[in-house]
Amino acid sequence: MRRRSLLLTAGAAALATPLAGRAVAAPLSGPVLDHTTPADLDGSGHVDLSARVGAVAPLTTGTIVATFRTTSRNQAMTLLSASDPTVPSSNVTLTVSNGALQFSVREKDAALVNVMTRTRYADGRSHTVAVTVDGTGTRLHVGGRKVFETAARPFFRSVSGLTALALGRNLDSTRAGGEWFFTGTIERAAVWDRVLTEAELVAQSPAPALADAGRLATILNSDTPATWLFTGDSITHGALHTNGWRSYPEHWTERVRWELGKPKNRDFVIDTGVSGATSADLVAAFGERVSAFSPHVVSLMIGTNDIATPGIGLAGYRANLISLVRSIRALPGSPVPLLQAPNPVDPARWSGRAELWRYAQTMGEVAAQEKAVFIDHHDDWLNGNGGKVPLSLLNDGLHPNQRGHHRIVLKMIRDLQLFDPASGVCTLAVP
Numbered sequence: 556m557r558r559r560s561l562l563l564t565a566g567a568a569a570l571a572t573p574l575a576g577r578a579v580a581a582p583l584s585g586p587v588l589d590h591t592t593p594a595d596l597d598g599s600g601h602v603d604l605s606a607r608v609g610a611v612a613p614l615t616t617g618t619i620v621a622t623f624r625t626t627s628r629n630q631a632m633t634l635l636s637a638s639d640p641t642v643p644s645s646n647v648t649l650t651v652s653n654g655a656l657q658f659s660v661r662e663k664d665a666a667l668v669n670v671m672t673r674t675r676y677a678d679g680r681s682h683t684v685a686v687t688v689d690g691t692g693t694r695l696h697v698g699g700r701k702v703f704e705t706a707a708r709p710f711f712r713s714v715s716g717l718t719a720l721a722l723g724r725n726l727d728s729t730r731a732g733g734e735w736f737f738t739g740t741i742e743r744a745a746v747w748d749r750v751l752t753e754a755e756l757v758a759q760s761p762a763p764a765l766a767d768a769g770r771l772a773t774i775l776n777s778d779t780p781a782t783w784l785f786t787g788d789s790i791t792h793g794a795l796h797t798n799g800w801r802s803y804p805e806h807w808t809e810r811v812r813w814e815l816g817k818p819k820n821r822d823f824v825i826d827t828g829v830s831g832a833t834s835a836d837l838v839a840a841f842g843e844r845v846s847a848f849s850p851h852v853v854s855l856m857i858g859t860n861d862i863a864t865p866g867i868g869l870a871g872y873r874a875n876l877i878s879l880v881r882s883i884r885a886l887p888g889s890p891v892p893l894l895q896a897p898n899p900v901d902p903a904r905w906s907g908r909a910e911l912w913r914y915a916q917t918m919g920e921v922a923a924q925e926k927a928v929f930i931d932h933h934d935d936w937l938n939g940n941g942g943k944v945p946l947s948l949l950n951d952g953l954h955p956n957q958r959g960h961h962r963i964v965l966k967m968i969r970d971l972q973l974f975d976p977a978s979g980v981c982t983l984a985v986p
Contacts, residue, residue, distance in 0.1 A: 586745040598738040601723035608720040614711040618747040619686045625677040627738040636725040639716035660709035667709035674972040683760040699757030700769025703776040780821035784850035791828030796950035800957030806964035834875035856895040858914035876921045896933040901952030
């Protein structure tokens, strides 16, 4: 059983009996349901928890937490379901649907709330997801960070006659044997009768997400328009070497502005990459290349020219990256910085850039220091090719060609939880 810590919050109103003249905050309540035995499910079985349904049925507010790992990508897979199996579609379900996280409350076939993320989690990795419901609405969380919210607030109490409770399936009068079976492992499922704080949700996650990862997911899952700004050097610029195909910012535009189905495609993607640019150039031109566009997210890929420019070096590069990240955060609305390591180059043709890996490593260190999301293309290219530079992804040994740009956006898509096998961008075959 995984050890859980009880967290105390400054806002706790209840006080225990004074000890030594001081008021002591009462411990916050633990889960009313906590199943911690991992369930390995093959798409036909489930774990019946119906004996505990009485603990969750009265709840009008609270938290559901589930940690899972999928081994398939079925249309609908149940993590936790409470239902009235004598009538059609009367249930509270937390599911993974085509990879997306979905929470629904239905009463006799009427949907009281039915929300789904655009971000996807059926990727074979372990994820901890949560639903919190109170008087202000419903929120979905991944890795302890909020990724979606709505003003609707139905919860278990909204469905009368709950008698079935299970991990791995939903039970409905129209499906006597059950439906929406899970394939993979549900490591844990728990329910609280209160809303957990972000700190508590992070503590419930074996692999907590960065706050910025939650903010990026929230932007992707929200219908509110956002401006994505890509800046960097010639690789981001995407000129010439793509041979007429899309650059990675252009692929991202297609994925976000069209395929995700955001209303009226009003997310905007701006590319201010400049061929030959260094991190020092970006610092000097920050106003015209970043802040002028009022971005919500700023993607920064830089370093390929820094290594070949006298007077910068690793120390200067590090200082410039820190300055850029902090300048991004200081803009109105505190945009999210997204750091992307440059791809490796052919050392036989570009010997002066043979140690570009040091710049990629330094960017990762800065990202860790500044708690920024980091996408390591340098490592991805080498690990995907047995440690050798994949020359087939390069046009001149340095600049990515059309295949290289698609590889870059695929790494972005996977790291930001947007991969979908039904997506044209995700499955594009580049000759």
